[in-house]
Amino acid sequence: TAVGLPRKHESAELHVLGQATYTDDILEVQGTLHAALGLSAKAHAKFSTIDLTAVRASRGVVAVYTAGDIPGTNDCGPIIHDDPIFADGLVQYVGQPLFVVVADTHDNARRAARLAKVDYDELPAVLTPQAARAAQSYVLPPMKLARGDAQAAFERAPHRVQGELHVGGQEQFYLEGQIAYAIPKEGSGMLVQCSTQHPSEMQHVVAHALGLHSHHVTVECRRMGGGFGGKESQSALWCAASAIAAHKLKRPVKLRADRDDDMLVTGKRHCFHYLYEVGYDDSGKIVAAKVDMVSRAGYSADLSGPVATRAVCHFDNTYYLSDVDIRAACGKTNTQSNTAFRGFGGPQGAIAIEYVIDDIARNLGKDALDIRKLNFYGKTDHNVTPYGQIVVDNVIHELVAQLEESSEYRARRTAIAQFNAGSPVLKKGLALTPVKFGIAFNVTHLNQAGALVHVYVDGSVLVNHGGTEMGQGINTKVMQCVAHELGVDFARVRVSATDTSKVANTSATAASTGADLNGKAAQDAARQIRDRLAAFAATKHGGAAADVRFADDIVYVNGMEIDFPQLVQQAYLARVQLWSDGFYATPGLHWDPKTMTGNPFSYFAYGAAVSEVVVDTLTGEWKLLRAGVLYDAGNSLNPAIDIGQVEGAFIQGMGWLTTEELWWNAGGKLMTHAPSTYKIPAISDCPEDFRVQLFKNRNVADSIHRSKAVGEPPLLLPFSVFFAIRDAVAAVGDNTVNPPLNAPATCEEILKAVCAVQAQAAHKA
Ligand code: MTE
Ligand code: LUZ
Ligand code: MOS
Structure with missing residues (x-):
């Protein structure tokens, strides 16, 4: 089988040899x-x-x-x-x-x-989302999703926490502009x-x-x-x-575009500002949650609407919230028009509830992991999201349990407490955070894809699909699907450039659905060719078409073994069509934007990560010492590519939450428009001890070979880095003061939080 093998990226050699053709490398036409x-x-x-x-x-x-x-x-x-x-x-x-x-x-x-x-x-210019909210200046009407009576439940709650949070945006920083x-x-x-x-x-x-x-x-x-x-x-x-x-x-x-113009002109990840009010009981169970988020949309709508919708639909993350009131608005600001960025509002929605849980744990003097587990969606009850989709495939309990054990979370927690007790300046922190991410475009009609598969007379196969290759390995995965379906060697299959004259009316390669959608479409096309070849083989060589098997580059028909190219040659001479189109539309999706309810997602992908940091509380400098990740890629199409995606997303998300700071001057000019002032993670920021594993699972949804998407969800895993930093900062006091830490947690922001904790601790004493 070609599917499930840890194959290298189809262009790996070209990439490292500098021979892969990007748009600027295409030979220029005269004139x-x-x-x-x-x-x-x-x-x-x-x-x-x-x-x-x-x-x-x-x-x-x-x-x-x-x-x-x-x-x-x-x-x-x-x-x-x-x-x-x-x-x-x-x-x-x-x-x-x-x-x-x-x-x-x-x-x-x-x-x-x-x-x-x-x-x-x-x-006059509006330069922050808060200012946009104050002026009620939005690019789209504000949205609201509510279930139960959050206000009443909040008022009745034994404990309450309220606060605000700011989470910054992020430049995509694709290497090719x-x-x-x-x-x-x-x-x-x-x-x-x-x-x-x-x-x-x-x-x-x-x-x-x-x-x-x-x-x-x-x-x-x-x-x-x-x-x-x-x-x-x-x-x-x-x-x-x-x-x-x-x-x-x-x-x-x-x-x-040169880099500075690219950064000045184009939109980025939306920064978000949140006001939250949450009620909880003595055990730490959330009984009421209200959040009001406003994003920096920039001067126009672009994709800000669907981004805000995804933020609303990911505020729950892995938690059952009985009584909720979630509001989101897209603040109109005189800045770049913000757009899609890996996670597409999902990270911005989920980080807010994680921040709240982190608050609750410290208020109750409990480990945040225990509060998280207590609030997880159930398997058979407490399994309906605020937007009405039933969580039918919840594996977060076993996934987190596995990571907790393999990472020796509890023992490390004890060791860190001991370290911190004897270390006045360097403080260590630890956090384990879960992820649940909905897979499908939240705009239903976009969940469709097409493909074209050609089998040439020499037995070589050319695939064209509607997805685009951006390094994530979609072509490799689609090639694996086609090779599997036709039972041919991987080397027989090639993917050509995405081309609107070959496959029409494609959706963006986005929402992590590229391989899900285009893999299915290519499978559909390949299957049609295989069925025609099987029918032809049975007619020519006897036996039933249903018994013809395609595997290992050989066609097994009526007790005979025929090489694939040989059968193709015979079929061509018999005038059998050797190419086909294919199509796929994800079933079971619906969404009502007015009530913000429905079944927007085909399934959920899960994951968890545990991070350990050390913070220098005199300078705000820090280091990620060790990170462990368990990610649910279902029955992975390609574990090598998937692990690469998880690693990349983790480090990219860590950059978003720590070092990458967008800064506009008073005149509204983005001053961080080059790598000299905008710090993306470098190899030296990667943890020396980085353990990424895929969780053994199989998609309950009928996805391509029961795999799960991997592109975006792992971007939420480095929440664990952010909360480990917050944990270390809290250790400056007696771990009961909630450090007011915004993202990105730059050295400056960390130092501010350290000072705030010290001031509060001094006030208490
Ligand atoms: N990986 C690489 N190397 N480069 C990229 O640009 N984009 C991410 C993710 N992984 C990206 C990437 C984003 S935002 C998405 S939505 C998915 O890939 C898209 O591809 P897929 O749906 O085929 O996974
Ligand atoms: N929805 C979504 C979208 O969930 N992800 C996307 O990338 C997207 N893009 C456009 C419109 N809706
Ligand atoms: Mo990815 S943000 O959906 O392109």
Whole structure:
């Protein structure tokens, strides 16, 4: 079987040899020009004209296009369509594109882009989600999900905790930046080669911008050097701008953002601000939970609605909350329009309840793990989420028990207490946190995928599917599925670039559903070919079609063994169709956005992690000493790739919660727009002792080979790092004071929390 083996990534050799082709590596067509964007210098301002004289006169410049030059619609936003390609009379954030300049070289285009003169008429700017909430300024109507009577239950509760929390955003920091290369074709055709998670959306945006139909536009993406959600919708601007220029000039135009522009222009993970009020009993059981979250949506809606919805639907995490009131609003701010980022609001929803549980544990003088376990969803009762979906596959009890034991959690807890008692400056902390993550797009219709499988006469197989490769290994997994279905060697199968002219109307490769959806679609296509081959084999060689078996590159028919290519050759001569399309739509999903109830998810993926840190309480510096992870990938399609995904997501999530800080100045300019000021984790931040294991399980849902998705859920595992830091900080006092720690827990933030705990401890004494 090809499925379930720990195969290396299909492009592993190309990656390490530097031979994998990214968009910028594609050989340039003769006559290619290079573009750059001119950006707004103000956060919120009106303007009437842009003086482009100096831009036009700059060396190598061929043309400049502004909003008025767009042949079709000036829009590159998903869902709500409130994102102009080029600002038209109004700028809403520092970095908003005003125009595209095309020159002979990349450097000449960039130099020219800075020479525009704009007469801004400044307007007041809203720069934080809290300010947006105060002004009731939202990009979408606020949402609410309630069950029971949270207010009454809160008032009756034996104990109450209330507080606020701020969790910062995060730059996707894909290694390959945004890029699009538009090549005009005959008869108004346009080919756009680009780095995108969503080729069909790019096709639509380019068609609309050019005033053409979808059939005029082909979008192709062989691979991305990472997307992480940042290329789900926001690759559109770059596609549209390059295509407009290419269409006007009838020349190929490449638009590659340099890192600073990429970070200034594009949206990031939403930061969230929370107000919470939770009631609990003496044992630590939550009896009432109220939370009011507001996100930083930025100046437009983009995907902020579905992100907030996922935050609402992940506030419960692994816990049964009888009486809840969850509110979420998407604050309109004069900053980049925030977008998808691995987890898509799920991490932001779940961290709030984890913070509350951490508070409760300290208030009761108990271990937070015990409070967590006490509140877990039940297996047969207390198993309905606030949005009405029944948790039918709950494995969190056994998963956490296994990790607790294998990590020697209790013994380490004791050892850490002893260490801290004898160590006034260095304090250690420990935390074990669980994850439950709903798998499916929470916008139901997006849960569909298509594939095309070709078996050529020589027995080689070419697969094209609607998913995109961003390093996560979707192609490897789909190849495994097809090889399995046809019973052929893995080496017989190849995947070609994602191409809107091959598979139409695809969804973004997102919501961790890439392999689930496209694996099923490719399986469907391969199965049809296999069935045709089986029918043909039985006709030609005798026996029943149902008894024909395909395995190990051999076809077993009526007691005979025929090599796969040989049977293919025979079938071709007999005029059997050797290629097929395939399609899949996830069954059983429904969602009512008005009541925020339904069955939005196909199933849940689970995991848990335990982290141990040491914090220098004089400097706020810290180190992750050891981390252990148990992740439920179901019947994993590829354990090597899945473990890689878990490790990557863990470290990426750790960066979000600790070192990665987005900082805007008083004028609304993002000052952390390069790695010099924005600190992503480095290899030296990875724990020396890092144990990642997959939990033995099988999906109860009929997913592809009973596997479970792995892309996003592990991003929530490093909650354990954040709460281990908070645990260490609490040890500065007597472990009863809740450190007011916001994320990211930078050294500065940790020191502030240390001082707050010391001040409270002094006050008590
Ligand atoms: N892994 C790598 N190497 N690069 C990426 O950009 N994106 C993540 C995750 N893992 C990403 C990644 C995100 S945000 C998602 S939604 C999933 O991969 C998408 O791919 P999948 O659905 O095929 O798992
Ligand atoms: N929903 C979701 C979405 O759960 N994940 C996504 O990535 C997404 N993207 C667009 C719309 N809804
Ligand atoms: Mo992933 S945030 O759903 O692209």
